[in-house]
Amino acid sequence: MKLHVENLSKRYGDTVVLKDISYTFESGKIYGLLGRNGAGKTTFFNCLNQDILCNGGTAYLDGENGKDLLNPKDIGYVLSTPIVPEFLTGREFLKFFLDIHKDKNNKSLDEYFDLVQLSSADQNKLLRDYSHGMKSKMQLLIHIISNPKVILLDEPLTSLDIVVQDEMKKLLKELKNDHIIIFSTHILEIALDLCDEIIVLNNCSLETVEKKNLNTKKYKEKIIKMLKEEKSND
Amino acid sequence: MIKTMYYSLKLDTYYAVNSLIYTLRKVSVFRDIFTEKAYQSKLLKFIIGFFGFLLSLFKSFASKVFYFFILFLISNYISNDNMPVFYHLFFFFSFMGLFLNNKLMNNSMKKYLCLNVFEMDAKSYLKYNLFWILVQNVVFNSICLYLLKVDWKVIGILVGIQFFMRIVGEAFDILYFRTFQKFWYDNYFLYFPILGGLLVCAFLPFKGIIITESIINLAFVIFFVLGILGLIYILSYENYQSLFKNVRSVERALASKDNGRDAITDIRDNDIVVSDSKLSNKNGYDYFHTIFYERHRGILLKNAKNNAILLGVIYVVLSYLCLNDLKIQSTVNQFFQSSFGWFVFLMYFINCGGVVTRAMFYNCDHAMLRYNFYRNPEVVVGLFKKRLKTIILVNLLPAFVMAFGNLFLMFITGDISIVPSLLMFIFLISLSVFFSVHHLVMYYLLQPYDRSNNMRSPLFMVVNIGLYLICYLFSRISVSMLYFSIAGLSICIIYTIIGIQLVKKVGPITFRV
Structure with missing residues (x-):
């Protein structure tokens, strides 16, 4: 399965954020989308998820059934600040979600909670009382259950403790074979540790950072150099 | 205090102007006129800010006029000789305002920004707010009473009573919080009897009971003394920074009504x-x-x-x-x-x-x-x-x-x-x-x-x-x-x-x- 993005453009007034972006993403890989703060990573995701209108371009999925325009239904969008309905308990939220996605799940409520390691006491707390990490887990969990073809992750690990980070990384690695996963971050170490391919949002365009025969240190230097070029072009 | 007042008003102006530009930019017709550069324009900020300031004064004045109008209507309804009833109502509603209209201890996002982010001096901020509240009260009350053709001597007494009541109210709020670490209105055993009692007193003219001019004069003297004591109490306390910290956490500021999330x-x-x-x-x-x-x-x-x-x-x-x-x-x-x-x-x-x-x-x-x-x-x-x-x-x-x-x-x-x-x-x-x-x-x-x-x-x-x-x-x-x-x-x-x-x-x- 492939996700083709063709000539995607977005500008706010006179400011161009994305300029004729064309790129092909494949399942089986986790793509690390790197860019400096304000480079347009979230805008790129919002365009794909059709949260905002683009000024041009298309995105389509090329799968077993041929080519189809990318539909928001095909996307699971995990936000950096997890937003969950705070009036529900974790257990109620998951039960509701399983009810409306009966066709997509084959596990029990408890099995899903085991997956993200949430204790039964925490399951019965209101989501408003969850910590940031617990909310992130819940958010990722429901995207795992809804099983979208494309998963967009907007800096989801940035403010999590290292144990939760590690659990989330394992989950994502398990998911990658059947999904197209694009993971945005501005933390290089997380990208290098988790992702199979690094792309940089550079001068309003996407560019792959080829690893070839470079060792990790040289690879890091190359990425930073590309990011600095973006700065000098600003 | 002057410096605090200047920055506080400037903050109000910037907030009002930027909110207005932001709102206007949501409408497609204005989007091309108000580009992002509009946020930088000092002239635009000055013009809109000036008119915004006048508008806010007008709104306060209009609400005061409306308040006086209602009191006047009620007094007219109760008796043909309406002015004594009006003075009666004015006195008791001002007395209720002493407990209800206090502002110095309120939470607001602006207060949070001024004190915690811009690190303004808490006492100067409080003094400026008290000064602004009192000035508005004196001016607006005087104009409204003058429009009702009240005698200047009576205007002086009534405006003076409300002036000192405001100080007493603010001092009471601070005193109560400092003593019990909570707001007085959270104590229902105080809240309902006090306000209920005053409300009953306010409507005594329906039963033909009206407070006399000499009682109002006596009240003026009492509130004059209490007001001076209250002012000394407010101004002699130094540690408003920590007092406000107890009152106002980030959550309270975020939840405050002026931030919309009430x-x-x-x-x-x-x-x-x-x-x-x-x-x-x-x-x-x-x-x-x-x-x-x-x-x-x-x-x-x-x-x-x-x-x-x-x-x-x-x-x-x-x-x-x-x-x-x-x-x-x-x-x-x-x-x-x-x-x-x-x-x-x-x-x-x-x-x-x-x-x-x-x-x-x-x-x-x-x-x-x-x-x-x-x-x-x-x-x-x-x-x-x-x-x-x-x-x-x-x-x-x-x-x-x-x-x-x-x-x-x-x-x-x-x-x-x-x-x-x-x-x-x-x-x-x-x-x-x-x-x-x-x-x-x-x-x-x-x-x-x-x-x-x-x-x-x-x-x-x-x-x-x-x-x-x-x-x-x-x-x-x-x-x-x-x-x-x-x-x-x-x-x-x-x-x-x-x-x-x-x-x-x-x-x-x-x-x-």
Whole structure:
């Protein structure tokens, strides 16, 4: 399965954020989308998820059934600040979600909670009382259950403790074979540790950072150099 | 203090101007005129800021004029020799204001920014605010009393009383908080007896009891002394920085009313537990909606219950007066015959659709609309129908009190015939349904809120102002109840049908964050 993005453009007034972006993403890989703060990573995701209108371009999925325009239904969008309905308990939220996605799940409520390691006491707390990490887990969990073809992750690990980070990384690695996963971050170490391919949002365009025969240190230097070029072009 | 005042006013100006530019830029016509560079324009900031400042002064003055007008109306109603009654009312309402209108200890996002982010000196900030409150009070009160042709000596006494009462009130607030580490109004054993007692005293003129000029003069002396002591107390305390820290955490500032997220969106602890029996047969969106309703029962029903109780009390009092006074009986009867449009205006105010949609947005939709499955057209329309039932049912409570109250009043004022009464009853119920539909339809079509719960849709504001004006105009129309009910009923039915169809067609596109 492939996700083709063709000539995607977005500008706010006179400011161009994305300029004729064309790129092909494949399942089986986790793509690390790197860019400096304000480079347009979230805008790129919002365009794909059709949260905002683009000024041009298309995105389509090329799968077993041929080519189809990318539909928001095909996307699971995990936000950096997890937003969950705070009036529900974790257990109620998951039960509701399983009810409306009966066709997509084959596990029990408890099995899903085991997956993200949430204790039964925490399951019965209101989501408003969850910590940031617990909310992130819940958010990722429901995207795992809804099983979208494309998963967009907007800096989801940035403010999590290292144990939760590690659990989330394992989950994502398990998911990658059947999904197209694009993971945005501005933390290089997380990208290098988790992702199979690094792309940089550079001068309003996407560019792959080829690893070839470079060792990790040289690879890091190359990425930073590309990011600095973006700065000098600003 | 001057420096603090300068920066505080500057902050107000920048906030007002930037909010205005931001709002205008949401409207496509203005987007090209007000580009992002508009935020940089010092001239624009000065001009809009200056007029904004004048407007805020005008708003404060207008509310003062309105307040005096109401007091004057009541005093005129009670007695032909109205001025002594007016002074009586002014005194006791100012006394109540001593407890209710205190501002120095209030939480606001602006206060938080000034003290915690910009690190202004807390005492200077407090002094500037006190100074500003007192100046406005003196000037506006003097002008209003002068317009009522009150003698200068009396103006001096009354303005002086309120001036010192304000200081006493602010000092009392600070003293109470410093002593008990909580606000005095959180103590219901103090709150209700004090305010209830003063309210009873305020309306003693109905029983022919009015405080004399010498009592008012004596009160002036007492409040003069207390005011000076209060001022010394306020100004001698130095540690406002830490006092405000106790009062004002980030959460309180965020939850403060001027930031939009007020108590209406908080879930009450009593509502957290939802009994299993209410959920046992529910699945999917039914389950979701039931939990939402149960957990927000307090928020959703509080306004409706309060309005129903208030209306109930008014109808009981009116019924009592009608049964004992033929003059009032005839006035009420005449009101039903010729000024029935007031009920449209009244129904507009008691409908709590706005409160419900805000709770829906802040506590539920702003999160759920981030998930693509929730934006599915069938889901949007399905949930809209469930919510419509809920919001209609909630608002029917005060509507039924009003409809039955009117029926009873019509019955005791001696002019009741079946068809007009029945039509009136059906019309009022339909009117309640109409406002419920309106609030929910506008919520789905214009989705007016953002995360901080501030309105973000200028169109929504325009529609609301328009609706307010239309309702107000209805109150000025003098038409017989029969024709009014027939016309009103027809409009309600047509609007409801069109509104629901519109949401079905356009809602899935417009209902987004």
